Amino acid sequence: MSVKKILLALVIIAAVVAAVMFDVTQYLNLDTLKAQQTRVNGWFEAEPLLTFAIYFIAYVLVTALSIPGATILTLGAGAIFGLGWGLLLASFASSVGALLAFLSARFLLKDWVQSKFGQRLEAINRGVKRDGAFYLLSLR
Structure with missing residues (x-):
């Protein structure tokens, strides 16, 4: 295993361990959302822009690390950003998070x-080689 793979694995493991240690999922429930909605709306x-960016990053991390929530x-x-902006945020953040999860797993x-799967993956490998990130996003 290369040094890059080891470093990436360590970063992912550290992030998951931190999420478990700080019990991040306690904040990712409907009751907490209701209780904090007024506060986050104030922010x-x-x-x-800062609130949107922080929410986007948090959403990407939750998705990329496959943390429930x-x-x-x-x-x-x-609820916080409204239908239009909320839809935009959720769509892009979930796609970016899934892309990061896919790329890290692939790497x-x-x-x-x-x-293990050899020939069955040939079409996917060709698509990634030919179209890169666009192919991955279209798989999503």
């Missing part, structure tokens, strides 16, 4: 999966 009124974040995006496990 959004005071600093709309993306459904609550989707509902929260609509870390590519050799193992290739040896």
